[in-house]
Amino acid sequence: MGDNHNTHVKWVVGFLTMAAILGLIVKKVLVPEGFGTYGHYRAGAILDEFNRETRHMTNDSCLSCHPFIKEMHLEGIHRTVSCEFCHGPYGDHIRNGKKVATLPVKKGEEITALCLRCHNQIIRARPKESIKMITMPDHLENKKVQTDHNCDQCHNVHAPLMYVKQAREMMHMSSREDK
Template identity: 30%
Template sequence: MNKGHYRHLLRALILVAGACLVFFLLRAFLIPRSFGKYGFFRGDNLKEQADIPVVHGNPQACAECHDEQVKMIASGPHAGVPCQDCHAPLTQHITEEGIVPMPITRSYALCARCHQKLDARPKTFPQIDFQDHVAAKGKNWESEDICLNCHRSHNPLKKK
């Protein structure tokens, strides 16, 4: 066998090696470093997702400053209602610039969200037909904070 045939083999070998080199270089370049760390995905993304700052604070955090209100809520039928539902997320209250007053909604629309009588609501859940309820008591429907004339939002069944 003469030398010329080995040249052919060598050329083929170099071409294959070159193709492999290009393939693996591209692969190394395109596949992120952390790929496969936790599974078939870019592992660093888990950390990125976990590092997104929270907006709603820990529900227990409110009691640190507003112990009185939290106790009042806990003693009434609104015990299950989280503070941040009717007010706003904690991070809108405690900001980098300091403490910003929480928005306080007095509108009946806020109460109606849960207590407007609807067919789809569970029958055991306390709900009222707002117009009937207000008209029966001879009150002015137009006033925004109509509910708060008689009810305390933190403990609605306690007499005002």
């Protein structure tokens, strides 16, 4: 007799203990580290997002190495236009403080296309207080230049009115005669 009468209890207790241990092991394996520290998510995910590469910097960071452009860009009405919009992200140019590649400089028709992304009058919906609009090729005809001219042949892309102002000064035209 002796111990035999509670064998089934031992079996049940043993089974439950095994199940609990197995459950804990499975939980340990499946639930990632840091899960639940701050909420129902992995705490390290915040750090992952934090450590994402910053590919765009600011105009200041570009202009700190390009003093000549800086002078023009900050003087002109394009001072709010981002360098990286036309030239590409800082991250493609500088890595760990070292230059790794040259960013492309837009030329010719590419420039006109870039200008017209903002200044094309045909696309209505552009608030007048934000930006000056023109229609192509009317603008070229009004200014009496050839209609295959690109924008940068009259306008400095960094300071669009720089050449125009200089020309007016040279010609002693003080006020704007155009509409």
